Amino acid sequence: DAGVTQSPTHLIKTRGQQVTLRCSPKSGHDTVSWYQQALGQGPQFIFQYYEEEERQRGNFPDRFSGHQFPNYSSELNVNALLLGDSALYLCASSSGLAAGDTQYFGPGTRLTVL
Amino acid sequence: AQKVTQAQTEISVVEKEDVTLDCVYETRDTTYYLFWYKQPPSGELVFLIRRNSFDEQNEISGRYSWNFQKSTSSFNFTITASQVVDSAVYFCALSEVAGGTSYGKLTFGQGTILTVHP
Numbered sequence: 001d002a003g004v005t006q007s008p009t010h011l012i013k014t015r016g017q018q019v020t021l022r023c024s025p026k027s028g029h030d031t032v033s034w035y036q037q038a039l040g041q042g043p044q045f046i047f048q049y050y051e052e053e054e055r056q057r058g059n060f061p062d063r064f065s066g067h068q069f070p071n072y073s074s075e076l077n078v079n080a081l082l083l084g085d086s087a088l089y090l091c092a093s094s095s096g097l098a099a100g101d102t103q104y105f106g107p108g109t110r111l112t113v114l
Numbered sequence: 115a116q117k118v119t120q121a122q123t124e125i126s127v128v129e130k131e132d133v134t135l136d137c138v139y140e141t142r143d144t145t146y147y148l149f150w151y152k153q154p155p156s157g158e159l160v161f162l163i164r165r166n167s168f169d170e171q172n173e174i175s176g177r178y179s180w181n182f183q184k185s186t187s188s189f190n191f192t193i194t195a196s197q198v199v200d201s202a203v204y205f206c207a208l209s210e211v212a213g214g215t216s217y218g219k220l221t222f223g224q225g226t227i228l229t230v231h232p
Contacts, residue, residue, distance in 0.1 A: 033218065042118075042205055042222030043159070056217045088157055092220075099209040099218050100147045100166060105159035 002027055004093050004106035012112045013081050021076040021109045025093030032074040033103060034066060037088040049074050050097045078111075086113045116141045118208050120223035127196050128231050135191045135226045137206030143167075145211040148182065148189045149220065153203040165189065196230045203227050 005024045013019050025032055031050045035043035045058035049068035063079045072093075078085055088110050092103035117140040127133045139148065150162040163173065165182050173180045177194045193200055207220040 031218070033220075035220075042207075042224050043220070045219045045221070048217065048219065056219055058219065090159065092159075094218060097218050099145075099211045100164070101218050102149070102161055102164050103218060103220060104161060105151070107156065107158040110157075 004091055004104055006089075006091050006106040006109050008109060009107070010110045010112075012114065014114050015081055015083060017081050017113075018077065018079045019081060019111060021078075021089050021091075021111070022073065023076070023091030023093075023106060024073045025091075026104050029093035029095050029104070030072050031094045031097045031101070032068060032072065033092045033094070034074070034076050035090040035092065036060075037090055037108070039087070043090055046076070048097060055097055081113045083113050086111060116143075116146075116208050116210050116221045118206050118221055118223035120204075120206055120226050122226045123224070124227040124229070126229045126231065129198060130195050131230075132192060132194050133196050133228065133230075135193075135204050135206075135228065137189045137191065137223060139187050139189065139206070139208045141187075141208060141210055143210040147209045149207040149209070150180065150189075150191050151205045151207060151222075153205060153225070155202075159205065162191075193228075196228075198230050198232055201228060201230045 033048040034046040037043040047057045052068045068074045088108045090108045091106045094101040094103045119138045151159040181190045203225045206223045
């Protein structure tokens with residue numbers, strides 16, 4: 001039973017560039033959430049996708065956008081990268097978007113913006 | 115607004131010691147869920163436990179136990195007879211059932227770095 005997978009593992013970009021991160025949910029899961037984790041901090045919720053729609057969004061600017069595909073996989077796009085966007089980006093999947101649905105996390109993508 | 119506080123930034127113990135990680139939360143909802151996750155150096159968050167706001171029974175799973183007290187808004191995590199493999203960052207998280215809708219946004223604490231020395 002494959003868990004949540006994310007690609008790439010590491011990424012280095014320069015300021016102003018755009019980046020796309022990818023996530024495949026755990027088998028049987030239909031909901032994907034994205035989190036940003038800065039060094040030494042707890043993860044911060046970016047947004048959540050269910051049925052190919054953004055259902056909930058955290059306090060992140062419009063430079064952060066996403067997409068969910070019919071096979072439930074998801075992408076996170078960040079435009080006009082800033083130094084402060086350097087972080088570990090975590091994808092989590094669950095079987096539903098209810099508050100009590102346990103979210104299972106992938107290994108993350110480490111983004112470095114120079 | 116929901117908030118989770120893990121006041122202990124770092125804890126260092128020697129193997130076989132018991133250790134308790136504190137978690138205090140704030141929420142206006144009467145229905146909510148609490149979680150603990152472990153983050154080893156590899157970076158992946160590993161789910162440990164989920165508890166809903168109506169179930170105040172303590173839970174034990176092997177060397178792990180959790181104490182949920184609504185009266186003090188706390189959900190503490192104890193590791194008995196710690197081992198070197200327990201070294202990791204531990205996060206407490208809260209998910210609310212807000213305004214009648216049920217969305218699974220997790221609010222995390224800052225995390226507690228646990229180091230277990232041999």
